Amino acid sequence: MATLGTVVLTDHPWPDVSVERQLIESAxxxxxAGPVIAGSAEQTEKLxxxxxxxxxxxxxxxxxxxxxxxxxxxxxVARMGVGLDNIDVPATTARGAxxxxxxxxxxxxxxxxxxxxxxxxxxxxxxLDRQAKQGLWQPxxxxxxxxxxxxxxxxxxxxxxxxxxxxxxxxGFGCRxxxxxxxxxxxxxxLTPLSEQVFAVSLATLQREADAIVLNLxxxxxxxxxxxxxxxxxxxxxxxxxxxxxxxxxxxxxxLIEALDRGWLSGAALDVxxxxxxxxxxxxxxxxxxxxxxxxxSSDASLxxxxxxxxxxxxxxxxxxxPLHPCNSI
Amino acid sequence: MATLGTVVLTDHPWPDVSVERQLIESAxxxxxAGPVIAGSAEQTEKLxxxxxxxxxxxxxxxxxxxxxxxxxxxxxVARMGVGLDNIDVPATTARGAxxxxxxxxxxxxxxxxxxxxxxxxxxxxxxLDRQAKQGLWQPxxxxxxxxxxxxxxxxxxxxxxxxxxxxxxxxGFGCRxxxxxxxxxxxxxxLTPLSEQVFAVSLATLQREADAIVLNLxxxxxxxxxxxxxxxxxxxxxxxxxxxxxxxxxxxxxxLIEALDRGWLSGAALDVxxxxxxxxxxxxxxxxxxxxxxxxxSSDASLxxxxxxxxxxxxxxxxxxxPLHPCNSI
Numbered sequence: 001m002a003t004l005g006t007v008v009l010t011d012h013p014w015p016d017v018s019v020e021r022q023l024i025e026s027a028x029x030x031x032x033a034g035p036v037i038a039g040s041a042e043q044t045e046k047l048x049x050x051x052x053x054x055x056x057x058x059x060x061x062x063x064x065x066x067x068x069x070x071x072x073x074x075x076x077v078a079r080m081g082v083g084l085d086n087i088d089v090p091a092t093t094a095r096g097a098x099x100x101x102x103x104x105x106x107x108x109x110x111x112x113x114x115x116x117x118x119x120x121x122x123x124x125x126x127x128l129d130r131q132a133k134q135g136l137w138q139p140x141x142x143x144x145x146x147x148x149x150x151x152x153x154x155x156x157x158x159x160x161x162x163x164x165x166x167x168x169x170x171x172g173f174g175c176r177x178x179x180x181x182x183x184x185x186x187x188x189x190x191l192t193p194l195s196e197q198v199f200a201v202s203l204a205t206l207q208r209e210a211d212a213i214v215l216n217l218x219x220x221x222x223x224x225x226x227x228x229x230x231x232x233x234x235x236x237x238x239x240x241x242x243x244x245x246x247x248x249x250x251x252x253x254x255x256l257i258e259a260l261d262r263g264w265l266s267g268a269a270l271d272v273x274x275x276x277x278x279x280x281x282x283x284x285x286x287x288x289x290x291x292x293x294x295x296x297x298s299s300d301a302s303l304x305x306x307x308x309x310x311x312x313x314x315x316x317x318x319x320x321x322x323p324l325h326p327c328n329s330i
Numbered sequence: 331m332a333t334l335g336t337v338v339l340t341d342h343p344w345p346d347v348s349v350e351r352q353l354i355e356s357a358x359x360x361x362x363a364g365p366v367i368a369g370s371a372e373q374t375e376k377l378x379x380x381x382x383x384x385x386x387x388x389x390x391x392x393x394x395x396x397x398x399x400x401x402x403x404x405x406x407v408a409r410m411g412v413g414l415d416n417i418d419v420p421a422t423t424a425r426g427a428x429x430x431x432x433x434x435x436x437x438x439x440x441x442x443x444x445x446x447x448x449x450x451x452x453x454x455x456x457x458l459d460r461q462a463k464q465g466l467w468q469p470x471x472x473x474x475x476x477x478x479x480x481x482x483x484x485x486x487x488x489x490x491x492x493x494x495x496x497x498x499x500x501x502g503f504g505c506r507x508x509x510x511x512x513x514x515x516x517x518x519x520x521l522t523p524l525s526e527q528v529f530a531v532s533l534a535t536l537q538r539e540a541d542a543i544v545l546n547l548x549x550x551x552x553x554x555x556x557x558x559x560x561x562x563x564x565x566x567x568x569x570x571x572x573x574x575x576x577x578x579x580x581x582x583x584x585x586l587i588e589a590l591d592r593g594w595l596s597g598a599a600l601d602v603x604x605x606x607x608x609x610x611x612x613x614x615x616x617x618x619x620x621x622x623x624x625x626x627x628s629s630d631a632s633l634x635x636x637x638x639x640x641x642x643x644x645x646x647x648x649x650x651x652x653p654l655h656p657c658n659s660i
Contacts, residue, residue, distance in 0.1 A: 013469045036470045112478045112503065116453040119446035122629075125622060129456045130463070132621035135611045139343045139623040140366045147629040148442045172502020173442065281465040291462035292455060293469040299452075299477040 003030040005054035005073075007314060008047060010061035011038035012080075014303055020057070023311035029054070029318065034061065037277055045070065055314045058086065060277075060294075065091035076100060076317040080310045081297060084327055085219040085247060093328040100313050100323045104160055105306055106297035110245050111164040113296035114214050115172075117269035118153070121212070121241045122146035126290050146211075149174035154201075154210030156180050156226070157217030157246070165216055170197035180206045181217070207234040212241040219247035229255040236264035245296040248274035253283065260288050271296040333360040335384035335403075337644060338377060340391035341368035343624075344633055350387070353641035359384070359648065364391065367607055375400065385644045388416065390607075390624075395421035406430060406647040410640045411627060414657055415549040415577060423658040430643050430653045434490055435636055436627040440575050441494040443626035444544050445502075447599035448483070451542070451571045452476035456620050476541075479504035484531075484540030486510050486556075487547030487576070495546055500527035508536045511547070537564040542571040549577035559585040566594035575626040578604035583613065590618050601626040 007024050009017060009031060017033045024031040032051045038061035039047070048056060048063075049070040056063060056071075059080045065088045068074065077092050079101040092099050120126050124143045131138060153169050155162050158181040169175040178201040179194060188200035206213065213235065217223055227242065232255055242265055244251055253274050259265050269290040273279040276294060284291060297306075317323050337354050339347060339361060347363045354361040362381045368391035369377070378386065378393075379400040386393060386401075389410045395418045398404065407422050409431040422429050450456050454473045461468060483499050485492050488511040499505040508531040509524060518530035536543065543565065547553055557572065562585055572595055574581055583604050589595050599620040603609040606624055614621055627636075647653050 015470065108477045108479050108504075109475070112449060113453050115445070115502075116449035116455050119442060119449055120455050123443050123446040123622070124625065125446050125450050125620065126456055126459045128622040128625065129620050130460065132614045132619075132623070133460070133617075135614055137607055137609060137614065137623045139607075139625050139628075140345065142623070142625050142628065145439070145625060145629045147438045147631045149438050150629075150631050168502045172445075172498045174438075277467055277469075279467060284462045284465055284467065287463075289462075290455065290459050292453070292458040293462070293467045293472070295454070295458065295469050295472045295475060298469075298472065299475045299480075301477045301480050 004028040004318070006030045006032055006051050007055045007057060008051050008053040009033045010044050010047065010056065010058040010063065011035055013037065013059055014307075019304065019307040020311045023308065023315060027315040027318065029315075038062075041067070055318060057310055057314060060086060063087045063092075068092050068095060068097070076314055076323070078310050078314050078317075079327075080306055081105060083218050083247060085249070089328055093330060096330050098317055098323050098330060099327040100310075100317075100325050101327050102306060102309055102313075103325055105309070106299075106302045107160045107164050109299045109302045110161045110216075110296045111168055113245055113271060113292070114165045114216070114243055115168050117243050117245070117271070117290055117292075118151075118169075118212055118214070118241070119148065120290055121243075121267060121269055122148060122151065127287070151211045152176040152178065152209050154178045154180065154206035154213040154240070156203075156206070156213065156215050158184055159216065159218075161245075162216035165214060166195075166198045170195070178206045178210055204234070207231070208238070210235070210240050211238060212243060214243040215246045215250050217246055217250070219249045224249050225252040225255075227251040227256070229258065232256070232259035232264050236262075239264065239266045241266050242268040243270075244268070245271045248272040248276055253280075257283065257286075260286070334358040334648070336360045336362055336381050337385045337387060338381050338383040339363045340374050340377065340386065340388040340393065341365055343367065343389055344637075349634065349637040350641045353638065353645060357645040357648065359645075368392075371397070385648060387640055387644060390416060393417045393422075398422050398425060398427070406644055406653070408640050408644050408647075409657075410636055411435060413548050413577060415579070419658055423660060426660050428647055428653050428660060429657040430640075430647070430655050431657050432636060432639055432643075433655055435639070436629075436632045437490045437494050439629045439632045440491045440546075440626045441498055443575055443601060443622070444495045444546070444573055445498050447573050447575070447601070447620055447622075448481075448499075448542055448544070448571070449478065450620055451573075451597060451599055452478060452481065457617070481541045482506040482508065482539050484508045484510065484536035484543040484570070486533075486536070486543065486545050488514055489546070489548075491575075492544075492546035495544060496525075496528045500525065508540055510536045534564070537561070538568070540565070540570050541568060542573060544573045545576045545580050547576055547580070549579045554579050555582040555585075557581040557586070559588065562586070562589040562594050566592075569594065569596045571596050572598040573600075574598070575601045578602040578606055583610075587613065587616075590616065 041062035045067040076098040184200040267288040371392040374391040406428040514530040597618040
């Protein structure tokens with residue numbers, strides 16, 4: 001059957017593509033789905049060159065300048081998520097195609113996941129459940145547990161997700177929350193109250209006072225390895241927990257391991273690791289890490305919403321309408 | 331050294347007794363500490379008979395009528411916690427001794443722990459972290475994850491802890507909360523709003539509508555095996571999670587296992603099990619259970635507070651003052 005063109009979905013970390021196929025094909029286009037786990041940049045370039053798509057939908061695969069250069073008439077690269085670090089945005093803009101994302105996507109899920117990881121750390125759940133699975137019931141061997149209301153949490157990044165995380169911590173649990181972001185620092189003196197129990201602070205104040213530090217910011221050249229040896233040493237006197245639900249590249253893994261070995265951190269809870277999807281096994285197996293495999297964005301509700309909204313955005317652009325969430329100007 | 335009398339601490343699920351010893355001995359009494367893990371009822375009876383105490387402090391050990399009958403001049407049995415199900419209160423009252431507890435103790439900790447267990451269930455943290463410890467990074471194999479704001483939570487019991495749990499769920503996460511307690515049912519029609527997103531309901535409504543059911547009530551003859559086969563079958567259409575942070579005896583373990591095997595529940599998260607401290611290993615090792623060893627009450631803050639407050643209550647009674655938190659009338 002002749003179609004109006006081909007849409008390539010580079011990767012889809014969910015088992016089937018029925019939602020995407022239904023929306024794309026009923027608009028008259030053909031959907032070509034890549035693997036569940038994103039291939040390498042080269043594999044993705046090859047997939048795109050082979051199918052000559054009019055639109056690219058991507059979850060985690062690297063969409064390089066080379067991938068973007070290949071199709072004859074590319075109209076849109078649609079990110080199935082928030083961050084754009086896997087897409088060469090300038091190259092896409094240069095050839096006159098839209099880049100879109102879903103900026104208000106998975107705000108509840110990621111902020112829920114931060115709370116899940118923090119409470120797991122404070123209440124010892126993963127450690128104690130692991131002991132139970134070994135047949136042990138040893139309350140006296142439990143780690144030191146914490147009352148959430150006594151904990152001061154530093155949140156770095158104050159977009160949709162950072163704000164909702166601060167809300168859940170302060171309003172739900174009575175935590176003191178110290179927020180740091182470049183835009184807040186420019187306009188707010190250190191310790192300016194933002195809402196009840198939530199304060200804008202300098203990075204130095206956050207490092208000095210936080211019992212847990214949560215990363216809720218995008219990965220950019222400026223934020224790459226924000227958490228390095230210097231950052232971690234500055235936190236050491238308070239031995240915080242570190243929580244990363246944003247992008248692995250924000251944290252220098254080697255520096256993290258050294259900080260754990262030196263006792264600079266109480267532990268870390270990571271949904272993202274810079275070497276994913278194949279993190280070193282010695283990192284996965286550390287008992288002072290809580291690890292989930294980049295699923296903070298996911299829920300039954302969020303996934304369906306994401307898949308529908310991105311498919312509709314692609315169809316919208318292919319019908320020559322404006323995208324709802326453009327990330328570039330063309 | 332001669333003392334004014336002996337205080338027996340039947341068990342102490344923390345490593346040392348320095349806090350208790352300092353307060354009791356500086357008041358002129360001798361402290362005799364039993365084991366970390368509570369002994370059997372017979373062992374506790376023997377400990378008490380041997381030391382002829384003027385006061386008994388107890389955490390989890392059974393303090394039976396026989397134990398209470400042994401000392402020559404017993405003035406107080408002080409529970410180090412909230413529930414009184416391990417103390418024969420009528421026998422203590424009959425011999426003219428006080429029973430005391432710490433009614434407002436660990437409200438934050440237990441309600442934090444409920445949220446930790448629920449979020450662990452909804453966000454798959456224990457399951458996914460266990461996979462990581464096996465060296466696996468498999469996002470596509472994750473269980474179905476949930477957005478907290480889409481979940482309806484039934485809370486059974488509406489004392490200090492039940493109220494704080496409902497607050498954290500509704501105000502923090504936007505969950506709909508259905509509360510059931512005998513006293514509420516007597517005075518509130520089904521689905522009467524109590525606060526924003528919190529409603530008083532009948533047990534049948536809770537069983538029909540809740541995606542998770544949290545037990546926040548004391549163990550009494552009336553509540554023993556509240557969660558039995560009939561209870562669980564009534565919940566089956568919705569396949570809820572079950573969370574028990576109160577007392578193991580509220581749940582019939584055999585019925586729970588059968589309900590899990592039949593798929594009536596999505597899973598259960600238990601801080602208490604009726605056969606603790608030696609629950610069957612096949613229960614501890616089930617992958618559809620999240621288990622912590624009766625530590626929901628614990629934190630660095632709460633433990634210190636508890637140990638100080640109970641020691642001070644004992645000294646207060648031994649000085650012929652009224653206890654702050656009497657649970658009987660003598």
